[in-house]
Amino acid sequence: MSLPIYLIGARGCGKTTVGQALSQALGYAFNDTDHHLQLTTQRSVAEIVASEGWESFRARETESLRAVTAPNTVIATGGGMVLAEANCRFMREHGQVIWLNAPSDVLAQRLEHQPEAAQRPTLTGRPIAEEMGDILRERAPLYRQTAHHEVNAMQSPERVVEQILQSLSLARAS
Numbered sequence: 675m676s677l678p679i680y681l682i683g684a685r686g687c688g689k690t691t692v693g694q695a696l697s698q699a700l701g702y703a704f705n706d707t708d709h710h711l712q713l714t715t716q717r718s719v720a721e722i723v724a725s726e727g728w729e730s731f732r733a734r735e736t737e738s739l740r741a742v743t744a745p746n747t748v749i750a751t752g753g754g755m756v757l758a759e760a761n762c763r764f765m766r767e768h769g770q771v772i773w774l775n776a777p778s779d780v781l782a783q784r785l786e787h788q789p790e791a792a793q794r795p796t797l798t799g800r801p802i803a804e805e806m807g808d809i810l811r812e813r814a815p816l817y818r819q820t821a822h823h824e825v826n827a828m829q830s831p832e833r834v835v836e837q838i839l840q841s842l843s844l845a846r847a848s
């Protein structure tokens with residue numbers, strides 16, 4: 675039995691895309707806190723935020739994190755999972771945490787190409803490039819502190835998977 679692997683990072687860094695590929699490479703299950711929340715509530719992120727507000731969404735995502743945590747599972751987390759210190763502690767204590775790091779202009783470009791507005795309602799009300807700059811300034815220290823390993827998420831998803839596998843086996847050897 676192996677510990678879960680949590681992928682953390684800002685919107686658009688590839689947690690869902692890379693997480694699915696990583697789970698296949700390892701023969702692990704895959705789960706995603708945003709998808710879990712959608713399935714259990716039958717509502718999108720935008721709908722939950724519109725009816726209950728961000729604070730309620732954040733409480734629900736903490737529950738999702740706990741619900742999807744299982745051995746031999748790759749878990750893609752919501753971009754704001756690190757905002758609650760208890761979530762950061764929980765992930766570090768229960769598994770290996772990987773930060774997929776990419777600069778805000780790359781993230782903004784990906785999100786402009788594939789906005790998925792139901793999954794990603796605006797966080798600040800500002801244009802996407804500015805929003806991602808603000809969000810990364812606020813959250814980069816949290817991603818950095820929480821992660822056991824940081825991986826450059828500007829590479830192809832296949833390459834990101836390889837780098838994660840490398841970090842994990844290096845970690846096991848040390």
Ligand SMILES: Nc1ncnc2c1ncn2[C@@H]1O[C@H](COP(=O)(O)OP(=O)(O)OP(=O)(O)O)[C@@H](O)[C@H]1O
Binds near residue numbers: 751784785830831
């Ligand atoms: N390494 C990559 N290179 C190029 N494009 C990528 C890469 N990873 C993801 N993408 C693209 O970026 C977009 C966002 O990816 P994805 O949904 O996996 O991000 P996410 O981190 O799960 O975002 P969220 O926090 O909103 O769930 C998608 O269109 C995806 O195809």
Ligand SMILES: O=C(O)C1=C[C@@H](O)[C@@H](O)[C@H](O)C1
Binds near residue numbers: 752795
């Ligand atoms: O960055 C964020 O705060 C978010 C990212 C998404 O994964 C969703 O969890 C939600 O849209 C909030």
Ligand SMILES: [Mg+2]
Binds near residue numbers: 689690691706708750
């Ligand atoms: Mg995702």
